[in-house]
Amino acid sequence: MSQMNMIQAINSALDVVMEKDPTVIILGEDVGYFGGVFRCTDGLQAKYGEHRVIDAPIAEGGIIGSAIGIGVNGLRPVAEIQFADYIYPGLDQIISELARLRYRSGGEYFSPVTIRAPCGGGIRGGQTHSQSPEALFTHLSGVKTVMPSSPYDAKGLLISAIESNDPVIFFEPKRIYNGPFDGDPNKPATPWSKHPAGEVPDGYYSIPLGEAAVVEEGDELSIITYGTMVHVAQAAVRNAGVKADIIDVRTLVPLDVETLTRSVKKTGRCLIAHEASRFSGYGAELSATIQEECFWHLEAPIERVAGWETPYPHAFEWDYFPGQDRILAGIRSIMEAV
Amino acid sequence: MSQMNMIQAINSALDVVMEKDPTVIILGEDVGYFGGVFRCTDGLQAKYGEHRVIDAPIAEGGIIGSAIGIGVNGLRPVAEIQFADYIYPGLDQIISELARLRYRSGGEYFSPVTIRAPCGGGIRGGQTHSQSPEALFTHLSGVKTVMPSSPYDAKGLLISAIESNDPVIFFEPKRIYNGPFDGDPNKPATPWSKHPAGEVPDGYYSIPLGEAAVVEEGDELSIITYGTMVHVAQAAVRNAGVKADIIDVRTLVPLDVETLTRSVKKTGRCLIAHEASRFSGYGAELSATIQEECFWHLEAPIERVAGWETPYPHAFEWDYFPGQDRILAGIRSIMEAV
């Protein structure tokens, strides 16, 4: 066990898997000699060589396209996209090829690519370093989509993602790389060392894909969320003095419907929170699914707290970010509904 | 007034706008001399010249990227993407540039690009000629998304799309290019000439973006749908003998929430239908929005009838396509809910 922040936990996951499985290779912009702009691959090229930790041309579509070919030839590529905001040039390869290869070839070909990408806002990164595009990927059939909310989960889920023979899009909420940000930019940042999930085993372990985590238990309300918003929700619930289940979805696809509906059937009230814009965001699917499964148990409308429907605005970051105040307002409205 | 099928109506819209506004130009694969693989641009190059109806290299990203620049220079480009399934190489230009240019430049730059793309299944086109990717676009802030369901609407909406200074993604459900397909592949196809919406004015008219159409009125149930599914729903409702509002969303973004909620508040029951896969499809947003707005009026869970969560399978087309039987099953389950 060590104290790790999320960067160290990701680095450790990569290290452990590369050690264990010589077919695992890393490909991405600045990931090699430099160790990545967020340092997630720090030290790995020195340890595993230039042929397993490979600096790539600046071409996200080329990185994903060649990773597919690498995977077809028996290696297990982990591609880093420097920011989730830059994944779009690679979308065609993800949508048309990576997601469908196994299906279209009748199960005979597949490519076990994992794509890691730092996502989310709260770092004054403006529109090109703050996006949360996860919803787009959850509409695809054939890729799994994951977003951890702690170092412990990040390592365990990343190991599962890499070991999975299905392609996985692994989003890393970069705002919580260094600590469990609670949504208040004016407070000093808490480091992971103060958080139980900052305790991470040094060696191998894994967390299965497809299982949500109940991170807080209560019977008055269910809050369903993921990524950075898990911590914002926890803080809001503390301040609201409401007894809430807080569920960290963790794996967006395949979704652990069971854990979600169990909670909502119990509480009868549900709030969904994410950073991405609301309209057609992943919260829409969560809301629709829960409504379908739990309709007769609902005592108030399911509400969504999410980013506004604008591009991510640099100066208005804290008005845009769905912080504690917005979650509190959501909780209030749900609890007051009759 | 003429009898037009949807191809002719689209052709007529382009003709009318090009005639009226010399800055309108068309760009796309095979759109020029040949007139497009679906013949939507037939005759236009002969009429308006090679410099206004331009055959493009096979590069969807290049078509959209250069269209943006053309639009910035005072022309009004209408780009054709040969099949919606091939729009993904152009997604980065749509998401990162086209959708955000006005916003990021403080309103000083914009590019009034319209992107036309035939979409949807039912033509034995397999996974690469059958997709309905509209949900992805509806999550973006800064583009409008439109899908007509008749020749009359197609012409009126396309004219509005081209005249709009906002970028518009204009999806054309190609299964109903030639007639209002009701979901039964074993019946002879009905032509548009047998349908009132096949009567189309020859000259200029427009239908505002952002307004849904109530195509059928009833008070027992609201069916919310768009594209080909409008006709499938109509046929199903006829067979079910239920009195339903059938609402054709037409403009997916911005959504006419008002018309939808008015209906659901009246009927208390709602079914949403689309061809695309259900998970994180546009139906999720419709369901979530209606649940939020109409919760206290709902007498049964909102249900979604949609494509299964697999790629579009060639041989299983009619098991995959959400036909009348699935809508009927949905209606039954909603009407029987207590």
Next chain:
Amino acid sequence: MTSKSRLHIPRPSARPGEAPDFSYLSLSEAGAVSRPATSATASEAEYLAQNLVRVMDDDGIAQGDWIPDLSPEQKVEALRLMLLTREYDNRLQRAQRQGKISFYMQSLGEEAVSIGQGMALEAGDMLFPAYRNQGLFILRNTSLVDLMCQCLSNTRDMCKGRQMPVMYHNRKGNLFSVSGNLATQYPHAVGWAMASAIKGEDHIAASWVGDGSTAEADFHYALTFAAVYQAPVILNVVNNQWAISTFQGFAGGERRPFAARGQGLGIPGIRVDGNDLLAVYAVTQWAAKRAREGGGPTLIEHVTYRGGAHSTSDDPTRYRPKDEWQAFPLGDPVERLKKHLVNEGHWSDEQHEALKEQLKETVMAAWKEAISYGTMTEGPMLDVSIMFDDVYEEVPQQLKDQCEELIALKGTLS
């Protein structure tokens, strides 16, 4: 506005009703282009992109440095494979017309590309074909019945009913899954070759795109990655002059040959007579040897002509002269190899006709067997639950539920 326009719009040399005109095609004499060592630098090999490597002259006589070391038997086998491909195409084209399959794409006139290249490569080399490379599948012993069953989407379909016709694959034969999206397989080939290099293996990869597809991003990605990592890969551009209705000028072919596209990255390019099986074989062998020796990627442009319609959905008489193929200066690859073999005394008109007849029967027999496994319209049918398999390695709960829902629904209907 348009009267003043200065935008250059590429124009094909002839439109319907006009006389075909291939004067734009720059040709070299058979044997005129020399063969550099496989260890030549990219600069030393640069002339290969500007000329046209040809082996067989107008009389079918092999000329020059590039004459490959092929036995008469091998050449007859190549002829047989080209004829078989053509006969296969014939059969499936007709099947589509009869409504037995939903769609088809012929490789008429381009058979030498797949057969010549396939023969020059080793079984362990991995091929990433485009949709007009059926010859590669035939050459690598994919059974005709299997290919036909794919087109039929029937109970023996290798794709389990999930793909349009012609989207074959052959795992054992090291043939990748054909995609309906243009050029997407190009970076896959490069990645595969990178992995081969990483593992220190000798196998190389090869991929194919059409002239029109070179405008796609994946073409650029593939060339860039291949150049940066010196991946052992052969990247082929099959320039059949047309991309549906647009001629190769719309892909930027007006000023420079496609073979030159990699020059700015130091990738040697070879422009070859794509209808000359011996030349195709020879340049492929050169590129493969070079790649195996660590010399990195080669780009090969095959100058050929799309003899048929783009696909069964297309009518080329709307945009090009009906008789353009007949005027194509590089002729028909089958006729040219036949002439060569006849000239060398290894073949005769009678043998040729007999072979064609025999292949026709082979194909017809395969077809009869294939349709016994079902057609689009007639039984046996694939079990519908197969639709939900292979989206993921294991079927997730949601898909199991959907499968059940569908089966229940079908139950109530029947």
Next chain:
Amino acid sequence: MTSKSRLHIPRPSARPGEAPDFSYLSLSEAGAVSRPATSATASEAEYLAQNLVRVMDDDGIAQGDWIPDLSPEQKVEALRLMLLTREYDNRLQRAQRQGKISFYMQSLGEEAVSIGQGMALEAGDMLFPAYRNQGLFILRNTSLVDLMCQCLSNTRDMCKGRQMPVMYHNRKGNLFSVSGNLATQYPHAVGWAMASAIKGEDHIAASWVGDGSTAEADFHYALTFAAVYQAPVILNVVNNQWAISTFQGFAGGERRPFAARGQGLGIPGIRVDGNDLLAVYAVTQWAAKRAREGGGPTLIEHVTYRGGAHSTSDDPTRYRPKDEWQAFPLGDPVERLKKHLVNEGHWSDEQHEALKEQLKETVMAAWKEAISYGTMTEGPMLDVSIMFDDVYEEVPQQLKDQCEELIALKGTLS
């Protein structure tokens, strides 16, 4: 596995702690490369991509065919603009260190590219800059206060608070909006130029990308479309040797110059000494004249060096020698033009120092004014409702509702 690996991995010539080594850079003598007529064919101009166009020699004396027709006053003005750009960079770099702005990117060492090219183009020409082209904004009279306010995201920010620092635009000055996404502006420039040609206008477009960004799809799209339609556009690659931590070999620069990237499409390429303002001016003038004459696109590679860190988030000592810039054989563009002017008797050390002092004051005064309109942390603040404007031409109902919701929420908090 790795021991046998044959994958070629590009390696920079020196890493931290090692001595800088630019022997890989092929240089030409000043004046050595001849200037073809602007009507030259792409083939006739091909040598320009392989050599290095230089005007000023080591003593600052202008040499050869490419000496531009610039008056001493114009050259002094160029020097002033480069110095102003550098001083502006200095000020904003410090502002970031002081926490006044969130981020910054200098153009240190690359000032001649923007200033030399900007001067050679006409006001009606449309420029599509990358993030290191601040010189173009300064040259086209964007007020320093406006530029600073953009970086401050304050009440006078041209982007209305919506963009990170350096993502400027200037509508009146025909400067397009800088994007945070690499290379996306390249096809825009081509499209703009196509429209100019369609309308029969004389204006041309120009765009810039870094060496690293050439690997992106948009680079390929832009070159392809520019070649096909012969668009009047100048496409620039600013090869500053680095792309964050990877040297230009990772973008495929090991074997051929970036100037050669368009050759496979018949686009002439010029490799120019990017730190030689006179050479940059001259080649740009050549390309612009050619484009206006209907000669189509030109690709210009500017050989230069990124003197500073990639951005304020970067620490280059982790991946390259600290003193690499000092060893760069093409020196510092400011010092080189200064030497030329001093040598020609139009400038002196004293004038230079006085000018620097004066520019420092100008910039400082601008900064003081700029912060009076607010900083990231201190008042006046933009009205939050601005966040919901300009997503669409008109604010749709949903966004109006969201705006109200936010304002109401803020009301309850304060």
